[in-house]
Amino acid sequence: MDTKDLFDTLAAEEQPPTAVDVRRAVAAGRATRRRRRTALAAGGLAVCLAGTFTWHGLEGQVRGDRTATVVHDAPDKDTLPASGVSPLSHAYYDWCGEKWSPGKGSAFAGRDCVQWRVVTRDGRTYRMPEAAGVYLDQTAANYMNTAAPLEITPDGRRVAYYSAKDEKFAVRDLASGQIWLSPQTVSHEEMVKNAPIVVLSPDGRFLVLNGRLRAVVDMETGRVTDVPQGWQPMSVAEGGSRVIVTNDRSRYGLLEDGEVRPFSGALEESLSRLAPDGRTVAYLDGGASSTDEYRPDDTVVTLDATTGKALRRVKFRDAPKGFRPWRIGSWRGPTEVVVTAVVTDRPRWERKPTEPARTGETAYAIDVTTGKVRKLGTYTFRGWSGSVVIPGT
Amino acid sequence: MSPDDEYTAYVSGRLPWLRRVAYLLCQDWHRADDLVQSAITRLYVKWRRARAADDLDAYVRVILVRVFLAEQRGGWFSRVRVTHAPPAAPAAHENHDLALDLRRALTAVPPRQRATLVLRFHCDLSVEQTAQVLGCSTGTVKSQTARGLAALRAELGPSYSHVPYPHLTHTEER
Numbered sequence: 001m002d003t004k005d006l007f008d009t010l011a012a013e014e015q016p017p018t019a020v021d022v023r024r025a026v027a028a029g030r031a032t033r034r035r036r037r038t039a040l041a042a043g044g045l046a047v048c049l050a051g052t053f054t055w056h057g058l059e060g061q062v063r064g065d066r067t068a069t070v071v072h073d074a075p076d077k078d079t080l081p082a083s084g085v086s087p088l089s090h091a092y093y094d095w096c097g098e099k100w101s102p103g104k105g106s107a108f109a110g111r112d113c114v115q116w117r118v119v120t121r122d123g124r125t126y127r128m129p130e131a132a133g134v135y136l137d138q139t140a141a142n143y144m145n146t147a148a149p150l151e152i153t154p155d156g157r158r159v160a161y162y163s164a165k166d167e168k169f170a171v172r173d174l175a176s177g178q179i180w181l182s183p184q185t186v187s188h189e190e191m192v193k194n195a196p197i198v199v200l201s202p203d204g205r206f207l208v209l210n211g212r213l214r215a216v217v218d219m220e221t222g223r224v225t226d227v228p229q230g231w232q233p234m235s236v237a238e239g240g241s242r243v244i245v246t247n248d249r250s251r252y253g254l255l256e257d258g259e260v261r262p263f264s265g266a267l268e269e270s271l272s273r274l275a276p277d278g279r280t281v282a283y284l285d286g287g288a289s290s291t292d293e294y295r296p297d298d299t300v301v302t303l304d305a306t307t308g309k310a311l312r313r314v315k316f317r318d319a320p321k322g323f324r325p326w327r328i329g330s331w332r333g334p335t336e337v338v339v340t341a342v343v344t345d346r347p348r349w350e351r352k353p354t355e356p357a358r359t360g361e362t363a364y365a366i367d368v369t370t371g372k373v374r375k376l377g378t379y380t381f382r383g384w385s386g387s388v389v390i391p392g393t
Numbered sequence: 394m395s396p397d398d399e400y401t402a403y404v405s406g407r408l409p410w411l412r413r414v415a416y417l418l419c420q421d422w423h424r425a426d427d428l429v430q431s432a433i434t435r436l437y438v439k440w441r442r443a444r445a446a447d448d449l450d451a452y453v454r455v456i457l458v459r460v461f462l463a464e465q466r467g468g469w470f471s472r473v474r475v476t477h478a479p480p481a482a483p484a485a486h487e488n489h490d491l492a493l494d495l496r497r498a499l500t501a502v503p504p505r506q507r508a509t510l511v512l513r514f515h516c517d518l519s520v521e522q523t524a525q526v527l528g529c530s531t532g533t534v535k536s537q538t539a540r541g542l543a544a545l546r547a548e549l550g551p552s553y554s555h556v557p558y559p560h561l562t563h564t565e566e567r
Contacts, residue, residue: 004517010492011417018412019430020412020426022404022408026437028434029434029435030437184427185427
C-alpha cells in the first residue's frame with residue numbers, strides 16, 4: 001500500500017446524506033455581492049461629494065434591497081473599539097428613535113443608527129457595526145423578527161452576535177478584542193426566516209445554536225457538539241458538559257454524555273439557565289388555579305435538572321407592586337436567579353405626540369430559597385420600538 | 394443557460410467530489426459540509442471569473458483548501474456527534490479498522506501538512522501545482538510533505554507494521 005492507496009482507502013468511504021445547500025450558497029453569494037456593490041457605491045459617492053455626503057444620497061440604492069442588513073464598517077468615535085472595552089451594562093436597538101412599522105424597514109436603509117448599540121457599565125455607548133442589527137426585510141409572515149440576535153454574558157465581558165460579513169455567529173471578548181467565529185454558515189435569509197437565537201454559557205466560552213444548527217460550540221477550541229434529533233438546545237452550563245434541551249412537546253431534558261434525560265412531564269414555562277451548581281434550574285409559576293383565569297406569576301420553582309424533579313416552590317417576597325416578570329435567565333450567585341420585567345412608561349395621551357416612550361426592562365434577582373425579590377437595575381432607551389438585551393437574559 | 398444555472402449545474406455535479414476532498418482535509422463529514430458550503434458560497438461570488446478559468450475544478454479546489462486553512466487558523470477543528478444515529482460513514486471496503494486508523498492518523502497531522510498530503514496524494518497534484526494552491530514555494534511543499542508523511546508514519550507505525558508503506562519514505566521523488 002502506498003500513500004495514494006492510503007488516501008484512496010479513506011476517499012472510498014460511502015458519503016452520508018449532505019447538508020450542503022446550493023440554493024443557500026446562491027442566496028448568500030448574492031447578498032455578499034450586494035454588500036460589495038453597496039460598499040463600492042458608498043466609496044465612490046464619498047469621494048465625489050467630499051464632505052457634503054449624507055446617507056440620504058445612498059438610500060435610494062439600498063431601499064429596494066430587501067435582503068441587506070445595514071452594516072457600515074467605517075469606524076468613528078461611536079464605533080465599538082477593537083479592544084479595551086469595559087464590561088457591558090446592556091445593549092439595545094431603537095430604530096433610530098423613529099416610528100417604524102412592520103414591513104417598512106427599508107426606509108431605514110443606509111443608516112448607522114439601526115445597528116446594535118452596546119452600553120458599558122461606565123456609561124459609554126458604542127455602535128457595533130460588525131454585528132448584524134435590525135432586518136430591513138420583514139414580511140407579513142415574520143414581521144416580529146426585527147433584529148439579529150445578540151447575547152451578553154452575565155459578567156458583561158463577552159458578547160455573541162451574528163456577523164453579517166462572515167455569515168457566521170461570533171463571540172467577542174471585549175477587553176482583548178479577540179473574536180471567535182462559529183464554523184456553521186448561516187445566510188441572512190435564514191436569519192430572517194427562522195430567527196435562530198444564540199445563548200452563551202456563563203463564561204462566554206460555549207455558544208448554543210438552535211434551529212437547523214442544533215449544536216453547542218466550544219468557541220475556543222472549535223469543538224461542536226450536535227444535539228440529538230428531536231431536541232433543541234436552550235442553555236449550556238459552565239464547562240459545556242451539561243445542556244438544557246427542549247422538544248416540540250413542551251418537554252425539557254438534560255443532555256449530558258451524549259444522552260438526553262427528559263424531565264418528567266411537560267412544562268409550558270420558560271426555564272432559567274443552569275445554576276452555578278450545574279444542576280439547578282428555575283421557572284416562574286402562577287400557582288395553582290382551579291379556573292382558566294390568568295394569574296400572574298407569584299412563585300419561583302426550582303428543579304434538579306439531573307432528575308427533573310421539583311426541589312422547592314417559594315412565593316415571591318418583597319416584590320414591588322404590579323411585579324410582572326416575563327423573562328427568566330441566568331444566576332447571580334448560587335441562590336439568586338435573574339428575571340426581567342417590561343418597563344411601563346406614561347401612557348401615550350400623557351406624553352407629547354412627538355415624545356417616544358421610555359422603553360426597556362428592569363432586572364430583578366429572586367432568591368429561590370426565600371422568594372425575596374430585589375431590584376438590580378433598569379435599562380431603557382427612548383424610542384417607539386426596539387429591544388433591550390440585559391447580560392445573561 | 395444563465396450564469397446562475399451554470400453555477401448550480403456545476404456545483405450540483407461536483408458536490409460529491411468537493412465533499413470527498415473536504416472530508417480528507419478534516420475527517421468529519423459534518424464539518425466537510427460546512428467547508429463545502431462556505432467554499433461554494435465564495436465560488437458564487439467569484440463565478441464570473443471562475444467560469445472563465447482554464448480549469449474550474451482547480452479553481453474551486455483552491456477556494457476549498459483556503460477555506461479549510463483559514464478556518465483552521467480561526468481555531469476550531471472538531472465536532473462531536475452525540476445522536477444515536479449510526480456512524481455517518483461506514484467504510485465501503487472490507488478493512489474498516491484500517492479506515493478508522495487512517496482517519497485518526499490523519500487527524501494528528503497538522504492542518505497545513507495534511508492539506509499538502511491531500512493535494513499531492515489524493516488530488517495527484519505536482520509539487521508546483523500544490524505550491525500554487527497553497528500559495529507557497531515548492532521547497533515548502535516538499536518539506537511539508539516530508540513532515541506530514543513522517544507524522545502519518547509515526548501515528549500508523551506500530552499498529553500497522555505489517556502494512557508496507559514503501560512510498561512514504563520516497564515522497565520527494567513523486
